[in-house]
Amino acid sequence: MFNEKFSQTFELVLFGVIVLIAIFSILLLTLPSQYDPYKDRVPKYVDEDGKETKLDDEDEKKNPAFKPGRTVQVVVLGDIGRSPRMQYHAISIAKHGGRVYLIGYEDSEIHPKILSNPLIKIVPLVPAPSSLRSSSKLLFPVLAPLKALWQARSLYRALCYRTEPARWMLVQNPPSIPTLAIATIVCFIRNTSLVIDWHNFGYSILALKLGPNHPLVKISALYENVFSRIASNHFTVTNAMARVLKSQYGVTALPLHDRPAALFRPISSQERAGFLARLPETAQYAQDLSPSAKTPWKLLVSSTSWTADEDFSIFLDALSAYSAYATSKTQLPNIIVVITGKGPLKEHYLAKIQALKQEKKLLNVIIRTAWLTPEDYALLLGAADLGVSLHTSSSGVDLPMKVVDMFGAGLPVVGWGKFEAWPELVKENVNGKGFESSEQLLQQLVELFENKDGLLATLKNGALKESEARWDDEWDRVGGKLFKLV
Structure with missing residues (x-):
């Protein structure tokens, strides 16, 4: 009787070990590739249908200033067309020979210099269902986590499987949740350096909706503080914001003030x-x-x-x-x-x-x-x-x-x-x-x-x-x- 029970237990344990090994192997095999500067040459882009394209030889000839090892994922968990600063980042990187994957939602018109530049590839995110985008303050505690999970999945897939690994990832903050967490995980997996571009503090915007003493606001502030310390580098839009990051978060940021693009000019x-x-x-x-x-x-x-x-x-x-x-x-x-x-x-x-x-x-x-x-x-x-x-x-x-x-x-x-x-x-x-x-x-x-x-x-x-x-x-x-x- 004892031997029979032992045999059954052993079989169950063995089966469990085999299942764990199988799961681990699948995860290992499906992990996205890591950044390798020696392979940072021809960018690939995969759309939602799984179709893959890459910069062809003709595009390479049009961009003789391309600098290998200068690929950047520019990430905005929002409408690209309504994020001028992130668009300007992408244009400036490409102007100097860097390759850019611009990741965000395509809800409005995008800068023509982005659309015409073969060194910039737009990777559109899949928007959350309308049922998760209610502006109701009453439903916010329920819908916000569900929306964040949807965004996390969409963002993770875009960063890991629809783009090649990059040397840097430049992330707009806010929105902080789930952007900073997903970006940190992806950068760790893909050997990418995380750079946060601070436009504001996410918790302060959330406080406008819920009040400064709401538990979610306090959690958001702690979340932002923790993930800010993991990033490699930081930009801020003001000197004042850089001082706050230094005094409250203990991180050093480079002020990069907004300036107008050439499109904005005095007219006759x-x-x-x-x-x-x-x-x-x-x-x-x-x-x-x-x-x-x-x-x-x-x-x-x-x-x-x-x-x-x-x-x-x-x-x-x-x-x-x-x-x-x-x-x-x-x-x-x-x-x-x-x-x-x-x-x-x-x-x-x-x-x-x-x-x-x-x-x-x-x-x-x-x-x-x-x-x-x-x-x-x-x-x-x-x-x-x-x-x-x-x-x-x-x-x-x-x-x-x-x-x-x-x-x-x-x-x-x-x-x-x-x-x-x-x-x-x-x-x-x-x-x-x-x-x-x-x-x-x-x-x-x-x-x-x-x-x-x-x-x-x-x-x-x-x-x-x-x-x-x-x-x-x-x-x-x-x-x-x-x-x-x-």
């Missing part, structure tokens, strides 16, 4: 007139916007993702107050406001705008919303009289890219300035002004458009001066050296 008066006449949102008011008009109207532009960190009610309150003020002050011009962008709160604010119109609180203000091509958006900035930023900064140490683009077009800016990093970008009364309330924004609009002391012209000159600072110079100095491309 002829270009301005032609553009305003053809843009649907401004065409019928083109004559009123002309400098030759008796009282030229002013064109304001604001771009937004329509999210919680941009409180557009401040802008709307200031505009309705301006409209009332301009009714009695006839020397004040009418205003046309073009707001560009897509996002979850757009319908909410469109309803508020419609209500203000019905209450006749926007008699001297016209508001239009638009979704423009990158080229038309750049021309709109060049044609406008004033840019407006409602970015409030959840962390206090990030900066709005939209202001950088406005300066690139020589457009002066007024923006929410109640956070630490604001002075790194905007010089008060030189190229822009910061406000901290709708009342202060109203005062600024009146002051600028009454043309007292020519302040708007002064800010315009300051913005034109600022437009001389360009992305290529900043990137070459910081990013180019880290990736050993310059």
